Amino acid sequence: MTICKTKNELFDFLKTYRNSGKLIGFVPTMGALHQGHISLIEKSINDNDCTVVSIFVNPEQFNNKSDFDKYPNMLEADIEKLKKNGCDAVFMPSMKEVYPEKDNRVFDLYNLDKYMEGVFRPGHFEGVVKVVSILLEIVLPNNTYFGEKDFQQLSIIKFAVKKYFPNLKTNITACPILREPDGLAMSSRNLRLNTEQRKAGAEIYKAMNAVKKIECKTLKRLKSFVINKINESDYLNVEYFEVVNPETLQPISELKKGEKYRACVAVFAGEVRLIDNIEIYD
Ligand code: AMP
Secondary structure: OOOOOOOHHHHHHHHHHOOOOOOOOEEOOOOOOOOHHHHHHHHHHHHOEEEEEEEEEOOOOOOOOHHHOOOOOOOHHHHHHHHHHOOOOEEEEOOOHHHOOOOOOOOOOOOOOOOOOOHHHOOHHHHHHHHHHHHHHOOOOOOEEHEEEHHHHHHHHHHHHHHHHHOOOEEEEOOOOOOOOOOOEEOHHHHHHHHHHHHHHHHHHHHOOOOOOOOOHHHHHHHHHHHHHOOOOOEEEEEEEEEEOOOOEEEEEOOOOOOEEEEEEEEEOOOOEEEEEEEEOO
């Protein structure tokens, strides 16, 4: 596996693939890799001739400085995992390499960022769109892989790439959420949970899974069931729980027969903020 710290190193590495028309797959990450990330990498390896993974903790997408400062950093272990799993190149740029100057671009995300994460993490999605567009322009992949774990992020990236960067011509592939055996969605932030918080974390998926099949519930009853169930734990505190249209990401006002929705949640376990989502249907 080739380790690239600069754009030039990565250009050189990718040249032979590009010149011979080989397919390049790309998985952007912030490191502290777990099996969820690996599932995206496996999909990319399966679909492409060459897979590039980036590890870059992007300050622009953190609205909370302490969350940024405490974000797990385990580069050596990450590199070993990437080697073991057949990744071809890892791109680990410095801040200067990604942002040689301040990125002052502003993106209208057409209401996709008006609810859920957009409300509680102001500026987050602008930061995500900035960094993803910069990384895509460097890697120029044929296929790029994102997890449904960050459902709103995935929708916003799909939209922004089509709307603002049509020349990049990369396919965005959505990959399913990988979970721990007890149901907690895998996340780099899980490393920051203490034993009690980690155990309680399983209640998030359990509560959402219990309403997966709507079965005559009203929206109000469904929402209060999930919120109360999670908040019953001494270690968990729901920040929001929304049921949204999976295309527009707008919260719905009532449940209709035959429709599919996304139920999305953010929960604090102490200082650690966990997100999860699930498709629900009647
Ligand atoms: P992150 O390092 O958290 O920015 O995540 C990098 C990519 O991995 C994003 O596209 C995430 O949605 C995806 N990802 C993170 N956790 C999971 C998971 N549990 N299952 C599937 N994909 C995930």
